[in-house]
Amino acid sequence: MRRRSFLRAAVIGGGVAAFSGGLWTGAAVGGPIRRVADSPYGPLLPADDNGIELPEGFTSRLVAQSGEKVEGTSYTWHDAPDGGACFVDGDGWIYVSNSEIEPGGGVGAVRFDSGGGIADAYRILDDTRRNCAGGATPWNTWLSCEEVGYGYVFETDPWGAKDAVRRDAMGSFNHEAAACDPVRKVIYLTEDEPDGCFYRFRPDNWGDLGAGGLLEVLVAGDGTSGKATWAEVPTPTPDDGDTPTREQVADAKHFDGGEGCYYAADKCWFTAKGENQVWQFNAADDTFELAYDGDGELGGVDNVTGTSFGDLYVAEDGDNMEICIITPDDVVAPVVRVNGQDESELCGPAFNPAGDRLYFSSQRGTSGSSSGGITYEITGPFRH
Template sequence: MERRAFLRTAVVGAGSVALGFTMTRESLAYPAQTGPSPYGNLLPADANGIMLPQGFTSRVIARSSQTVSGTSYTWHGAPDGGACYANGTGWIYVSNAELGSGAGGVSAVRLDSNANITGAYSILSGTNRNCAGGTTPWNTWLSCEEVDRGYVYETDPFGVNPAVRRDAMGRFKHEAAAADPDRQVIYLTEDESDGGFYRFVPTTWSNLSAGTLQVLKESGGVLSWANVPDPDGSPTRTRKQVSGMKVFNGGEGAYYRNGTCFFTTKGDNRVWAYNAVNNTIAIAYDDNLTSNPPLTGVDNITGATVGDLYVAEDGGNMEICIITPDDIVAPFLRITGQSSSEIAGPAFNPAGNRLYFSSQRGTSGSSSGGITYEVTGPFRTAL
C-alpha cells in the first residue's frame, strides 16, 4: 500500500480516524496532503515584505501604537483574533489585543465599499490577553481571554452597545469560539496541553447570559457531551471535572461550516474536524501525516465560501496556508523578515475578495510593533 493511502486509512486515536475519501465541496478529505496551491507559487516579497501568488497585492491598514490613517484612533498592541462584519455601506474588521495587566481588549476599523478607512474605535478594554474569539449569527464578536479562568466577552462590532462578560460560558484558558446555528450551540477551545473541547448551550439562542457548558468526552470510541458541573472552574478547573474528557493538546482557532467545526491544536500541529451531524471527529491535517509539511505552528483558522480553509502559523515560516476541499495543503502567503512574530486574525470581508490578518509583533518582535494587513486579489469563487 502506498504511504499516502496508508496514512489516509490509519487509525490515529480512539474515536478519531483519518478518513480515506473525498467529501463534499463544503468539507474536506482527511488528512490533507502537501501539494500545489490552486493559486500557484509564491512570488518574491512585495514592498510590505509579503510573498503572494500572482495577481494578489497587500497593504498595511494599521500599525500598533500608531494612529489609524484618516482617524484619531491609536491601534492596539499585539493584534490577535479577528473577524469582519457587513455594515450596509462596507464592512468592519475587529481585532483582539493580546495584552496582559488589564491592557487587553478589542479594536475595530471601519471601511467603506471601496475599502477606504472611514473610522476606528475601541469596543472592549480593561481585559487580559484577548487571544482569539468568534462571530455570532446575530453579529456580535466573542472575545476570549487566554488566561487561567479567563472570561468570554460579547462585544458589539458597530460600537453601539457596551461589551458584556458572559460568565455562563465558563472560566478557563479560552482561545476561540465558533457558533453552530444548526444545533444552536457555541464551540469553545482551550489553550492547555491537556485541554478540552467545549460547547455552550444557551438557554435561549442569541442570549448568552444563561445556559449549560459541556465538554466532549470519549468512551470506547464513542463521543458524547457531558455537563461541566462547575463552569466557574474553582477550585477544580473545568478540564479536570469530567471523567473521560477527550484531551486536546493546546486548542487554538475554531471555524464552523455546514455541520462541521474545524479547530486547531498547536501542541501536535493538527487541524481537527468535529462532525456535529454524526458526532464524530477526524484529523483534517497533521504535519506528521504528510511529506514536507508546509503548515506548522497551527493557530487561527478561517474559511472561504468556496470551501477552502486558511490556517495561520504561530512561528513556522510565518505563512497562511490553504487547505482545499480536494485534500491539498499549500502556502497561500508568507511574511518575510518577521521571524519573532506570529500571524493572527485571518478573516474575509463579506464579499470574500479581501483577506485581513495581523503580524502580532511585526519586524520589531515586540507587542508594540504589530501590523494589520489587507490582501486583495482573485480569490476563487468556484472549484
C-alpha cells in the same frame, strides 16, 4: 508525516454568520492530504514592499500598526493584534481585532467603506486580559476570549454602540476560540492548555447569551477517531485555586494547545498547536477524527477561517510565517508568506463580505515585541 483525509463529507454553499445570518459552508471531498509546492493560485512570487510573498494577481496593504494612529482616524491601534472577524456595515464592512496583552487586552475595530477605504477606527472592549481569539455570532456580535487561567468570554458590539458584556455561563478557563453552530444552536469553544478540552455551550435562548445556558465538555476516549459524547461541566466558573473545568469530568478528552475553531455545514474544525494537529468534529452524528497530524506544509497551526468555495485558511504561529490554504481536494499550500518577522505569529485571518480581501495580523511584527504588531489586507482573486 502521517497523513489522513482532511475534508471528509460533501457540503454545499452558504453565507457567513457575520455577513448574512448563516454560516460559511463549502464543497469538500475526501482524500489524502498531499503536500504541494504551489497553491491553486500558483507559486508565491518574491516579496513585495511589505515583505510579503503572494501569488500573481494579489497585493498587500498595511492597514494599521500598534502604537500608531489608524490612517484618517484618532484611534491608536492596539498592541499584539490577534483574533479577528469581519461584519457587514451597509455597503462596507468592519474588521474587529483582539489585543493579546495583559493588563489591558480588549478589542479594536476598523470600519471600511464600500471601496475598501478606511472610514473609522475605534475601541469596542477595554480592561480585559490577553484577548486572543474568539468568534462571530449569527446575531452580529463578536465573542472575544481571554487566554488566561480562569479567563472569560466577552460579547462585544462591532459598531461600539453597546457595552461589552462578560458571559460567565460560557465558563472560566483559558479560552481561545469560539464557533457558532446555528443548526444545533450551540457554540464550540477551544482551550489553550497542554491538556485543554473542547467544549460546547448550549444557551437557554439562542441569540441571547445573557439568558444563561449549559457548558459541556467532549468525552471521546483516547483514540484519534470515534464516537463522542458530552458531559456537563459541574462548576463552569471555578475560582482561582478551585478545580479547573478541564479536570472536572474524569473522561474528558484532552488536546494539546487548542487554538482556532471554525464551523461549516455540520463540521467544526479546530487546531491543536502543541502537536501540530487539526481535528474534525462531526456535529451531525457526534463523531470526531484527527484530520491532519504531523509535519508537512502546515506548522504551528493556529487561527483558522474558510470561504463559501470550501477552502480553509490556517494561519501559522511561527514556523514559515504563512497562511496556508486547504482545498476541498486536500491540497495544502501557502498563499501568504511574511518575511523578516521570525519572532512573530500570524493571526486573525478573516475575509470581507465580497470574499476578495483577506485581513490578518502579524502580532509582533518586525520588532518581535507586542508593541510592534501590524495588521494587513491582502486583495486578489480569492475563490469564493
